Structure formats: structure tokens, C-alpha cells
Amino acid sequence: MIDLKRISKWVNVGGKPNFILKDINLNIKEGEFVSIMGPSGSGKSSLLNIIGMLDDSSEGEYFFLEQAVHSLKEKQRSQLYKQYIGFVFQAYHLIDELTVYENIETPLIYQNIKSSERQAMVADILDRFQIVGKKDLFPTQLSGGQQQLVGIARALIGKPKLLLADEPTGNLNSRQGEEIMELFKQLNNEGVTIIQVTHSEKNAAYGSRIINLLDGRVDLS
Amino acid sequence: MLKNYLKIAFRNLAKHKFISFINIFGLTVGLTCCLLILTYILHETSYDRYHKQADNIWRVTRSWNNKEGIVSLHLGAVAPPFGPLLQNDFPDIQKMTRVLLTGTQPMRYEDKVFNEKDVYFADNNLFSVFDVPLLQGDRRNALTDPFCVVLTPAVAHKYFGNADPINKVIRLNNQYNFKVTGIFEPLPGNSHFHPEIMLSFNTLKDSTIYGEKNLASNFGNNAFFTYLVLPKNYPVKNMEAQFPAFIDRHMPANKKDPAAKPSQYTRLYLQPLTDIHLRSHLDEELEENGDIKRVYIFGAIALFILLIACINYMNLSTARSTLRAKEIGIRKVAGAHRQEIIFQFLSESVLVSFLALILAAALCWLTLPSINTVTGLQLSIQSLIQPAVLIPILLTPVLVGLLSGVYPALFMSSFQPSKVLKGLFxxxxxxxxxxxxxxxxxxxxxxxxxxxxxxxxxxxxxxxxTSLGFSKEHVLVMDYNVGLNNTYESFRTRLLQDSRVLQLSRSSRVPSGRLLDQSGASTESGDSLRPVSADIKFLAVDHDFINTYKIPIVAGRDFSRNYTTDSTNYVLNVAATKALGIKTPEDLVGHSFAYGGAKGRVIGIMGDFNFESMHQQIVPLILTMPTAKQAYNFNNISIKVAGNDVTGALANIEKVWKTYLPEIPFQYTFLDEKFDQLYxxxxxxxxxxxxxxxxxxxxxxxxxxxxxxxxxxxxxxxxxxxxxxxxxxxxxxxxxxxxxxxxxxxxxxxxxxxxxxxxxxxxxxxxxxxxxxxxxxxxxxxxxxxxxxxxxxxxxxxxxxxxxxxxxxxx
Incomplete structure (x- = not known):
């Protein structure tokens, strides 16, 4: 599903390239649950952003479902992204001015799905996550765990094949964290490919494979 | 999608109440100002355009110049013979109509006496040139017969109450009876003149009033406002080019220079009716006009304020949009295209500026009545409701919205979501x-x-x-009435018996007015008198004018009752001596001098004083003193009273006035108020x-x-x-x-x-x-x-x- 070949990312600091990622080769198959681990600044989030097409690599090739992402036009890439990828953040990143319902609905709006269909889809997922009663509340009225639940619901509403999570439990207490990881496990069993960035060994253990990053390189030791 | 955008737009406005408030409020205030100024500009530019023939009506104006062509005077009115002569010589003229504004006239019906200000003589074809609806009476001949009058309903009601005014007889100045033959609708606010009472022009043919001979040959009395109707798109310049020959055909030679053609000293012009209000600043107009410059100034201010308000709106929108960086990042992560983000921001800012426009319209509607009261204008919000005005108004918020939205929209939509969300923005x-x-x-x-x-x-x-060069404090000014011609001396004595009345004087004009009357002057040159080229205006006064106004005498002496010959003597101002090329004023005193053909002697030189407003230079001026028989020269009485008991003095003056002029209402203004009016x-x-x-x-x-x-x-x-x-x-x-x-x-x-x-x-x-x-x-x-x-x-x-x-x- 995902094939990274010699991916590098750098920023120029004072005229010299400062590598964030260097020579990453990575292959992830459909249905995997991958955990990316590594110390702060090792390039975990950058790698996730490149996989999630939120950021470009400076060099290298990226194939997503056999398509060469590195050479796609912005529009096609966005099409691909909209269709197959969902994102979950550490800080949830819900729009404060929208209700739970509207937050979840937002991706569908950008996929030009009709209003009646949207209603059905949002109702479904609210039901599944058991947050129907919260649908008219605003994010600030929810606990952290509930907000992250909404964040995941939003990521899943477009039925993506790939779920990317950047430290999804980082802002949660351990009980809430466990609930989220259980949910991930369950989603993975349903066939969703998941890549998560995490600091916690315990969370990483939920996955089927662990990739360790160190100073922008895959640490094979 | 739009619904989602609007929802978030409103919630954002509600969330950042303070910023939203100043944002919308600033634009609202700016737009309100603009709308108000716009109604004013529309009002000013609409003058006289409501006449069906507005574009074909032209006013005849006349200027005076010296041989070098420098214009010393330009009046909006001309002498009475010009109208009929023009019509006779130029067959292209379809219609010609004249109006003559009379001074204030006391009018009486039974026991009701009022001073009437807006009394005009009007040609009988006035109704066929101007669109003045006649409510009662016959348009074709309401003003045909002599001694006929048409009134506005308000005036009719004042005299006759609810009775039918037609054929009632009203008495003018206790001298003449006029029969009411019609009632006309008052001219609207955007007309350059507003008659309340119109007397038939043919009345002037009566020799006790003006006389046919004068009407046909008096080229000196340039007080008749003369309007021509010309064919559509008529080449007016061609007609103006023929005016010099026309003048030479009909006018007598200039007295100062009998050898020259009259057209070398005076010219006629045609002025479009619709230019009168804004572009005509002649020395004689029916009413105070507007000024195109003022329209431009206010237009510029309106644009400036709109500019400031828009800038402000843009500025705050940009500031506000950075608060939305996170939202944009999330939307991008959720799959939004750049265009969709741009569209969202643009629609939001257009919406908000429309909101401001609606508020501005409401504010405008609410404030307009009080603005009308303060400024005395008749502005109407209805003037905005016409396609040529309304469409640009409605487009303004779109433009403002786009302008203020485009920058944040483009700028924000270019964010890298990964950075924004990481808080690196x-x-x-x-x-x-x-x-x-x-x-x-x-x-x-x-x-x-x-x-x-x-x-x-x-x-x-x-x-x-600034000191005007004379004393304007506690001076009452009244219209002179011919009823005093024979009794003036005793009237004066009676008033002066009251110690609160310090002095009084008659004159042809009073300070704060204009100095427009002029004749030719001649100075001593050896044994004979030689005409001078200097323009010297004259003021007809009696013995006490200089004393009443406390004008300083620089050389020689004031007029005095002790010298019986003073009615042929003259007092000049310093500006006049300069214009005559005399260095020390004393040099002129005692010399022979002729003015308007009357020979006499210069007895004194008075200091320069600002008779006219500060807009005008102090002009060379001569004071002449009419004899008792020439008392018709006087138009005003000025009375200087003591400052300590003005009310008491007024009461006494009124009492005396009533004894001498029982038929004439007592009406006065204070001179300093008249000066304030000037500014x-x-x-x-x-x-x-x-x-x-x-x-x-x-x-x-x-x-x-x-x-x-x-x-x-x-x-x-x-x-x-x-x-x-x-x-x-x-x-x-x-x-x-x-x-x-x-x-x-x-x-x-x-x-x-x-x-x-x-x-x-x-x-x-x-x-x-x-x-x-x-x-x-x-x-x-x-x-x-x-x-x-x-x-x-x-x-x-x-x-x-x-x-x-x-x-x-x-x-």
C-alpha cells in the first residue's frame, strides 16, 4: 500500500541542509498496524506528515496504492488523500466554532456528498461511537477523551483505508488512552490500515510492527 | 456548503464580539457617512433638472469690463429691454420669460398685514417655460392682465384662511390692489428660486410702477432674470458670438468713451439652467447658490471615509483571520481545496460588509430627518432608490468584501496545514x-x-x-419705506428723543450686502473734468451714515446738515483715492469731482471698511447724497441703539414706526446677525x-x-x-x-x-x-x-x- 524509497527531508539552516529525515525506505502493506517510535526530534511526525501528504519530501519517491505521489499534481493528490486517508492529532484539532455533529460532517462537505447522505453517515458514526447525546455540544464542552473520540470519528467518516495518528493519546490519561487504543485495534481488525506515532511502549504493543527512528533514519538495531 | 460557511461565520463573529463589533461598526459608520454625503450630492446636482425642458432653458447674463477685457462685474440678471430684443433678433428663440425679484413688500388683506419676502414679477408665459403646476386658475392667462397675482397655498391660507382665494383683492405696499388669479404649487427645494407670490409682469407697464418706456429703453437696471427656451442641442456658442453685434445695434454708446462700440464694455452670455445652482457664482443671483467645489470636497471626504473604513475593515479582517489559522489547517486536513478556503473567506467578508450596509442604510434613514433640520436642506433617502445609484451602492459591499477578503483568503489558504497545526504559524x-x-x-x-x-x-x-473698519454692534437694519419720504426728518427727530437711540441713517444698501451699483467718475484736470478709468461703486446715503456706522474720517469732513450744498458733494474711501492714483488722501479734498454725471466736490475721505463679506476685496467706494426728491434711492434704515437697553429701545422704535407707518409691519434684523449669516x-x-x-x-x-x-x-x-x-x-x-x-x-x-x-x-x-x-x-x-x-x-x-x-x- 505504501512504498517509500530513499525519502529525505531537510530544511536549510544558515545555508546548510539540516536533515530531518534521511534515506528512509519503508514498505507498509494493507491491513498493517504500524507504530513509529523514537526520541523527540527523531522525525516521527515529519514522516507521518509525508505519508499523510500534508507535507512534501525533499527527495525520494513515494508510492501510495501504486500511484507515484511525488509526481502527482496538487489536485490529484488531494483527491487521493480525501478518499483514502484519515488523520488523528494529539491535540484533537477540532474546530471550536462547530458542534460535534458539524465537526464530523466537515470532511464530507469537501467530498461533495449530498446533505441527506451526510446526515445518515454522521448519524451512523455517532451511533457507533456512542456519542449521539453529545452531537450538539461544542468541543470545549467535552473532556479530552471525548474530543479525541470525535477527532477519530471525523477521521473515519470518509471510510478511509489508512488512518494516521500523531500521538493520539498524548494528551489523555491512561484510562482514556487505553480506550482509544482498543478502538484502534478494533478498527484494524475491520481492515483499516493504521500508522501511529507514539512514545509509549505500551501503545506500540497494540500494533503489529514497530519502526524505530533515530536522527531521521530508520534504526534497525 | 454555504450553510456551513455562514454558520461558522456567524459563530466566529459572536465568539470575537469585540473585534467583530469594531469591524462591522467601523464599516457601518463609514458607509453611513458615505450614504449621507451621497444624498447631499444627489440633491445638489438635481437642481432645476425636474423641468421637462431643463436642458433647453438658458439664462441670459451680463458682464461689464474695461477696454482691456477685465471683467469688473457679472450679473445673473440683465436689463429689461434685452429679453424682447433678443427674441426679436433671434428667431431660434422659442420662448422668453422674465422674473424680477422685488424687495420685501408689505401686503394686506382686510386686517391681515404681513411683510412678504419672496415677491416676484413674472411674465405670463412662466408656466410654459418652467414646470410650475397651477392648482387653481388658468395656466395660459393667470398672469396676463396687469395687477394680477398668483400665490402659493400657504400664502393664500395666511390671508384668506379656508375661503376661496380666487378673485380676492390683496393690497401691496398700501398702494396697489392685485386680484388673485391663481394658486401655484411651491417650487421644490431643488429649484434655484422660490417665489411665494408672483405678480403679473404687465403690471410693470404702469408708469407709476416702472413704465413701458423704462421697460423698452432702460439698459442700466440689470435686475431682470431672463430665461430663453432654445431648440434641443442648440449651438449656443454661435448665438453668443452674435451678441456683440446685437449689443452694438441696440445699446447707446458708453458715456466714458463715446467713440467706442458699446460691446467693448459689456457682454451677454447664455448660461444653462442646470448650471445655475452649482456653477454660477455671479454677483447677482436670485438666491444663494451651492458650489460645485463644495460638492467635490464632500465627495472627496465621502471617498476618504469609505477608504478609511474599508482599510480598517481589511485590516481587522486580516487580524481576525490569523485567529482562524487552526480552523484552516483542520479544513485542509479534512480535504478542503485551496479554492474552497478562498471561497469561504470571501463569502464571509462579503456577507459581513452587506450586514454593515444594511445597518448603514438604517442609520442613514434614522439620522436624515435631524440632519435636514440642522442643515435646512431637504435631503431624501428616496433619492438613493434609483438604478443608477442603487446598483453601485449594492456593489460596494461586494467590492469591499472582496477587497478585504481577498488578502486574508489568499494568504490563509496557502498555509501548510502541518505547520499551522503544530502551532508554528x-x-x-x-x-x-x-x-x-x-x-x-x-x-x-x-x-x-x-x-x-x-x-x-x-x-x-x-x-x-477682525475689525471691519466700522461698528456693527447694536445696529438694527430695516427696510426703508417710501411712506417716510416726506416725514423722515420728523420721524428721525422723534426717534432721537429717546436717549437709547444713538443715531439713524438711510442708505441704498447696508453692510453685509454687496456693492454693485456703479456710475462713471470724473476728476479735476486743469479747468475741466476728465473721466477716470477706475471702477468706483457708489452708495447712496444721508447725512448720518458715517456717524451711525462710526466710520473714521481720514481727511476732510463728514456730510453735515450745516452745509446745504452737501447733496452735491462726495465722500470717498481710501481705496478709491488709491484707485485714482492719489498718494495722500488730503490731496483730493476740496477738489471738483463728478459722479454719474453730477458735478460736485470731494469733502472728505473715510477709512476703508469691509462693507461686503471677507470673501471680497474692499472696493473703491463713493458716498453720494440724494436730494429729498431722490429718496427712492434709499432701501434701508440703520438704527444704532445703546447696548444697555436694546429691548426698551426696540419697543420705542416700534411705537414710533407704528405712528408713522401704520400700514407697514415693523420688521428688523441686527446687523451682526446679517454678518454671521454671510459665513x-x-x-x-x-x-x-x-x-x-x-x-x-x-x-x-x-x-x-x-x-x-x-x-x-x-x-x-x-x-x-x-x-x-x-x-x-x-x-x-x-x-x-x-x-x-x-x-x-x-x-x-x-x-x-x-x-x-x-x-x-x-x-x-x-x-x-x-x-x-x-x-x-x-x-x-x-x-x-x-x-x-x-x-x-x-x-x-x-x-x-x-x-x-x-x-x-x-x-
């Missing part, structure tokens, strides 16, 4: 410098307005407080400028508030670090304020030359004017800077007092 230097330019523009405009306001008021103060338009301009300058500064400050809030939020970390390192609150406020004060300083530097230039040209309209002082600029700059400083301090102090732990924790 920082507005680039580009935004700040762009918005600095906006703030500089706003303050430059505000400072220009501030300086203008100050200078308008300085000039106004100067005009009202009414400057007064109005001054207060409007104050108002606009205030609004401009206010809106600019809103913008500054937005910008400072934004820029401080961008520097919150820097402030935190500085505080941790030991910076005091004061030093931080100083640090934050300095940048903005720099902007105000730049704005001032831009504003100063602009303000100097505009006010310099404004002041050129005044013959007597202040010089522009540097400290006015300094004060305006200081005012702007202090207001700006206060505005910034709100934010700066709060930021400086904030706990640094909080601002640093966010990293």
Missing part, C-alpha cells in the same frame, strides 16, 4: 508591512481632516472677530469637517486597535521573555507603542503637504484670510499621536502586565 512580515501601509493611509487622511478643520475655524474666527456656509463646513474628522480619527483608531492587538499577540512570547529577563511594564509599553507612533509620524509627514496645499487653495476664496501657521500642523500631529497612543496603550498595558509564565507555557 506566524504571520509573515508581509502582512504586517501591508497593514502598516493601511494604518499610515488612515492616519494621513485623519490628519489632513484635522488640519482642515482647524484652519476652517481659524478663518471663521478671523472673519468674525453660514463656512460655519456649516466647519462643523461638518469637525464631524468628519472625528469619524475619520475614530475609524482609524479602530484600525489601530485591531493592528496593535494583532501585532502584540504575535509578540507575546517576546514580551514574556523580556519580562522574565527583568523588563519593567513601562519599558514594554514603550517598546510596543514606539512602532505605532512611528507610523503616525510617517502619516503626518504625508498629510502635511496635502493639507497645506488643499487649505491654501481653499483660503484663496477669501480676500481677507489668515496665514497658515506651522503650529496648527504640529497640534494636529500631536492630537493624532496622542489618540493613537491611548488606543495602543489599552492593548500594550494589558500585554505588559500579563503573567509571562502563561505566555511562555504555550511552547
Amino acid at each position: 506566524k504571520a509573515g512580515n508581509g502582512t504586517v508591512s501591508f497593514r502598516k501601509v493601511l494604518v499610515v493611509t488612515q492616519f494621513a487622511v485623519s490628519i489632513v481632516l484635522l488640519i482642515s478643520t482647524a484652519i476652517v475655524f481659524q478663518q471663521l474666527h478671523y472673519m468674525q472677530s 453660514k456656509s463656512e460655519q456649516k463646513q466647519g462643523s461638518l469637517f469637525t464631524c468628519f474628522a472625528g469619524i475619520a480619527i475614530f475609524i482609524a483608531c479602530l484600525g489601530l486597535l485591531g493592528l496593535s492587538a494583532f501585532s502584540i499577540s504575535q509578540r507575546i512570547k517576546e514580551i514574556g521573555v523580556r519580562k522574565v529577563l527583568g523588563a519593567s511594564t513601562g519599558s514594554i509599553v514603550g517598546l510596543l507603542s514606539r512602532d505605532f507612533l512611528k507610523l503616525v509620524a510617517i502619516a503626518a509627514l504625508i498629510a502635511f503637504p496635502i493639507a497645506w496645499y488643499t487649505m491654501h487653495s481653499w483660503l484663496r476664496d477669501f480676500a481677507y484670510r489668515i496665514s497658515i501657521e506651522w503650529w496648527v500642523f504640529l497640534i494636529a500631529g500631536i492630537v493624532a499621536a496622542s489618540v493613537a497612543l491611548i488606543t495602543i496603550s489599552f492593548q500594550a498595558i494589558r500585554a505588559a502586565l500579563a503573567n509571562p509564565v502563561k505566555s511562555l507555557r504555550s511552547e
Whole structure:
């Protein structure tokens, strides 16, 4: 599903390239649950952003479902992204001015799905996550765990094949964290490919494979 | 999708109430000003256009010039023979109609006596030239017979109550009876003249009133406003080109220069009816006109204020949009295209500016009645409801919305979501410098307005407080009545018995009016008299004029009852001696002098005084004294009373007046009020400028508030670090304020030359004017800077007092 070949990312600091990622080769198959681990600044989030097409690599090739992402036009890439990828953040990143319902609905709006269909889809997922009663509340009225639940619901509403999570439990207490990881496990069993960035060994253990990053390189030791 | 956008737009407005409020409010105030000024401009430019034939009606005007062609006088009215002669000589003229404004006339019906101001003689075809609906009577011949009168319903009601006015007889000036033959609808506010009473023109043929001979041959009495109807798109220039030959055919030779053709000294012109209100500033007009310059000034102010308001709106929108960086990042992650983000922001800002327009329209509608009361104008919001005006108005918010939305939209939509969401977002230097330019523009405009306001008021103060060269305090001015011709001396004696009445005098005109009457003058040259080329205006006065007005005598003496020959003697002002080329005024005293063909002697020279308004130079002036038989020269009585008991003096004057003139209503004005009236338009301009300058500064400050809030939020970390390192609150406020004060300083530097230039040209309209002082600029700059400083301090102090732990924790 995902094939990274010699991916590098750098920023120029004072005229010299400062590598964030260097020579990453990575292959992830459909249905995997991958955990990316590594110390702060090792390039975990950058790698996730490149996989999630939120950021470009400076060099290298990226194939997503056999398509060469590195050479796609912005529009096609966005099409691909909209269709197959969902994102979950550490800080949830819900729009404060929208209700739970509207937050979840937002991706569908950008996929030009009709209003009646949207209603059905949002109702479904609210039901599944058991947050129907919260649908008219605003994010600030929810606990952290509930907000992250909404964040995941939003990521899943477009039925993506790939779920990317950047430290999804980082802002949660351990009980809430466990609930989220259980949910991930369950989603993975349903066939969703998941890549998560995490600091916690315990969370990483939920996955089927662990990739360790160190100073922008895959640490094979 | 749009629904989602609107929803979030409204929730965002509601969430940031303060910023939203100043954003919308600023634009609303700006738009309200614009709409109000627009109604004013529409009103001013609509004058006389409601006549069906408006574009084909032309007014005949006449100018006087010396041989070199320099025009000394240009009147909107001409002598009575011109109208019929023009019609006779130019067959292209379809219609010709004349009106003559009479002075105030007392009118009586049974026991009701009133002084009527707007009394006109009007040709019987007036109704076929101008669109004046006749409510009662026959359009074709209501004004045909002599001694007929048509009235407005208000006047009719005043005299006749609810009775049918037709065929009632009304008495004019206790001399003539007029039969009411019609009732006409009053002319609308946007007409250049407003008759209340129209007397049939044929009445003038009566020899006791004016006489047919005078009508046919008096080229000196240029008081008849003459209008021609020409064919559509007529080449008017061709007709004007034939006027010199026309003048030479009909007019007698100039007395000063009998050999020359009359057309070398006078000219006729045609002026479009629709130009009269705004573009005609002739020395004689039916009513005080508007001024196209004023329309331009207000138009410019409207645009400036709109500009400031839009800039402000853009500025605040940009500031506000950075608060939405996260939302944009999330939307992008959720799959939004750049175009969709742009569309969202644009639709939001267009929506908000429409909201402002609706509020502005409502405000405009609410304030217009009180503005009409204050300014005495008849502005109507209905004038805005016409496609040519309404469409641009409706497009304005779209434009403003797009302009103010496009920058944030383009800028925000380009964010890298991964960066925004990580909290790395920082507005680039580009935004700040762009918005600095906006703030500089706003303050430059505000400072220009501030300086203008100050200078308008300085000039106004100067005009009202400068010594005029005579005493205008406690002088009553009344219309002279011919009923006093034979009894004036005893009337005067009776009044002077009251010690509160200090002096009184009759004259052809009174100060605050214009000096337009002129005849030829001749000075002594050896044994004979030689005509002079200098223009000297004359004022017919009696013995006591100089004394009543306390005009200083520079050389010789005042008129005196002790010298019976004084009615053929003259007093000139210093300006006249200069115009005659005489260095020391004494040199002229005692010499022979002829004026208007009457030979006499110069007995005195009086000091120069500002008879006319400060707009006019002091002109060479001669005082002549008509004999008792020539008392028809007098139009006014001036009475100087003691300042300690004006009310008592007035009561006594009225009592005496009633004994001598029982038929004539007692009516007076104070001379200083008449002078204040002269500067009414400057007064109005001054207060409007104050108002606009205030609004401009206010809106600019809103913008500054937005910008400072934004820029401080961008520097919150820097402030935190500085505080941790030991910076005091004061030093931080100083640090934050300095940048903005720099902007105000730049704005001032831009504003100063602009303000100097505009006010310099404004002041050129005044013959007597202040010089522009540097400290006015300094004060305006200081005012702007202090207001700006206060505005910034709100934010700066709060930021400086904030706990640094909080601002640093966010990293």
C-alpha cells in the first residue's frame, strides 16, 4: 500500500541542509498496524506528515496504492488523500466554532456528498461511537477523551483505508488512552490500515510492527 | 456548503464580539457617512433638472469690463429691454420669460398685514417655460392682465384662511390692489428660486410702477432674470458670438468713451439652467447658490471615509483571520481545496460588509430627518432608490468584501496545514508591512481632516472677530419705506428723543450686502473734468451714515446738515483715492469731482471698511447724497441703539414706526446677525469637517486597535521573555507603542503637504484670510499621536502586565 524509497527531508539552516529525515525506505502493506517510535526530534511526525501528504519530501519517491505521489499534481493528490486517508492529532484539532455533529460532517462537505447522505453517515458514526447525546455540544464542552473520540470519528467518516495518528493519546490519561487504543485495534481488525506515532511502549504493543527512528533514519538495531 | 460557511461565520463573529463589533461598526459608520454625503450630492446636482425642458432653458447674463477685457462685474440678471430684443433678433428663440425679484413688500388683506419676502414679477408665459403646476386658475392667462397675482397655498391660507382665494383683492405696499388669479404649487427645494407670490409682469407697464418706456429703453437696471427656451442641442456658442453685434445695434454708446462700440464694455452670455445652482457664482443671483467645489470636497471626504473604513475593515479582517489559522489547517486536513478556503473567506467578508450596509442604510434613514433640520436642506433617502445609484451602492459591499477578503483568503489558504497545526504559524512580515501601509493611509487622511478643520475655524474666527473698519454692534437694519419720504426728518427727530437711540441713517444698501451699483467718475484736470478709468461703486446715503456706522474720517469732513450744498458733494474711501492714483488722501479734498454725471466736490475721505463679506476685496467706494426728491434711492434704515437697553429701545422704535407707518409691519434684523449669516456656509463646513474628522480619527483608531492587538499577540512570547529577563511594564509599553507612533509620524509627514496645499487653495476664496501657521500642523500631529497612543496603550498595558509564565507555557 505504501512504498517509500530513499525519502529525505531537510530544511536549510544558515545555508546548510539540516536533515530531518534521511534515506528512509519503508514498505507498509494493507491491513498493517504500524507504530513509529523514537526520541523527540527523531522525525516521527515529519514522516507521518509525508505519508499523510500534508507535507512534501525533499527527495525520494513515494508510492501510495501504486500511484507515484511525488509526481502527482496538487489536485490529484488531494483527491487521493480525501478518499483514502484519515488523520488523528494529539491535540484533537477540532474546530471550536462547530458542534460535534458539524465537526464530523466537515470532511464530507469537501467530498461533495449530498446533505441527506451526510446526515445518515454522521448519524451512523455517532451511533457507533456512542456519542449521539453529545452531537450538539461544542468541543470545549467535552473532556479530552471525548474530543479525541470525535477527532477519530471525523477521521473515519470518509471510510478511509489508512488512518494516521500523531500521538493520539498524548494528551489523555491512561484510562482514556487505553480506550482509544482498543478502538484502534478494533478498527484494524475491520481492515483499516493504521500508522501511529507514539512514545509509549505500551501503545506500540497494540500494533503489529514497530519502526524505530533515530536522527531521521530508520534504526534497525 | 454555504450553510456551513455562514454558520461558522456567524459563530466566529459572536465568539470575537469585540473585534467583530469594531469591524462591522467601523464599516457601518463609514458607509453611513458615505450614504449621507451621497444624498447631499444627489440633491445638489438635481437642481432645476425636474423641468421637462431643463436642458433647453438658458439664462441670459451680463458682464461689464474695461477696454482691456477685465471683467469688473457679472450679473445673473440683465436689463429689461434685452429679453424682447433678443427674441426679436433671434428667431431660434422659442420662448422668453422674465422674473424680477422685488424687495420685501408689505401686503394686506382686510386686517391681515404681513411683510412678504419672496415677491416676484413674472411674465405670463412662466408656466410654459418652467414646470410650475397651477392648482387653481388658468395656466395660459393667470398672469396676463396687469395687477394680477398668483400665490402659493400657504400664502393664500395666511390671508384668506379656508375661503376661496380666487378673485380676492390683496393690497401691496398700501398702494396697489392685485386680484388673485391663481394658486401655484411651491417650487421644490431643488429649484434655484422660490417665489411665494408672483405678480403679473404687465403690471410693470404702469408708469407709476416702472413704465413701458423704462421697460423698452432702460439698459442700466440689470435686475431682470431672463430665461430663453432654445431648440434641443442648440449651438449656443454661435448665438453668443452674435451678441456683440446685437449689443452694438441696440445699446447707446458708453458715456466714458463715446467713440467706442458699446460691446467693448459689456457682454451677454447664455448660461444653462442646470448650471445655475452649482456653477454660477455671479454677483447677482436670485438666491444663494451651492458650489460645485463644495460638492467635490464632500465627495472627496465621502471617498476618504469609505477608504478609511474599508482599510480598517481589511485590516481587522486580516487580524481576525490569523485567529482562524487552526480552523484552516483542520479544513485542509479534512480535504478542503485551496479554492474552497478562498471561497469561504470571501463569502464571509462579503456577507459581513452587506450586514454593515444594511445597518448603514438604517442609520442613514434614522439620522436624515435631524440632519435636514440642522442643515435646512431637504435631503431624501428616496433619492438613493434609483438604478443608477442603487446598483453601485449594492456593489460596494461586494467590492469591499472582496477587497478585504481577498488578502486574508489568499494568504490563509496557502498555509501548510502541518505547520499551522503544530502551532508554528506566524504571520509573515508581509502582512504586517501591508497593514502598516493601511494604518499610515488612515492616519494621513485623519490628519489632513484635522488640519482642515482647524484652519476652517481659524478663518471663521478671523472673519468674525477682525475689525471691519466700522461698528456693527447694536445696529438694527430695516427696510426703508417710501411712506417716510416726506416725514423722515420728523420721524428721525422723534426717534432721537429717546436717549437709547444713538443715531439713524438711510442708505441704498447696508453692510453685509454687496456693492454693485456703479456710475462713471470724473476728476479735476486743469479747468475741466476728465473721466477716470477706475471702477468706483457708489452708495447712496444721508447725512448720518458715517456717524451711525462710526466710520473714521481720514481727511476732510463728514456730510453735515450745516452745509446745504452737501447733496452735491462726495465722500470717498481710501481705496478709491488709491484707485485714482492719489498718494495722500488730503490731496483730493476740496477738489471738483463728478459722479454719474453730477458735478460736485470731494469733502472728505473715510477709512476703508469691509462693507461686503471677507470673501471680497474692499472696493473703491463713493458716498453720494440724494436730494429729498431722490429718496427712492434709499432701501434701508440703520438704527444704532445703546447696548444697555436694546429691548426698551426696540419697543420705542416700534411705537414710533407704528405712528408713522401704520400700514407697514415693523420688521428688523441686527446687523451682526446679517454678518454671521454671510459665513453660514463656512460655519456649516466647519462643523461638518469637525464631524468628519472625528469619524475619520475614530475609524482609524479602530484600525489601530485591531493592528496593535494583532501585532502584540504575535509578540507575546517576546514580551514574556523580556519580562522574565527583568523588563519593567513601562519599558514594554514603550517598546510596543514606539512602532505605532512611528507610523503616525510617517502619516503626518504625508498629510502635511496635502493639507497645506488643499487649505491654501481653499483660503484663496477669501480676500481677507489668515496665514497658515506651522503650529496648527504640529497640534494636529500631536492630537493624532496622542489618540493613537491611548488606543495602543489599552492593548500594550494589558500585554505588559500579563503573567509571562502563561505566555511562555504555550511552547
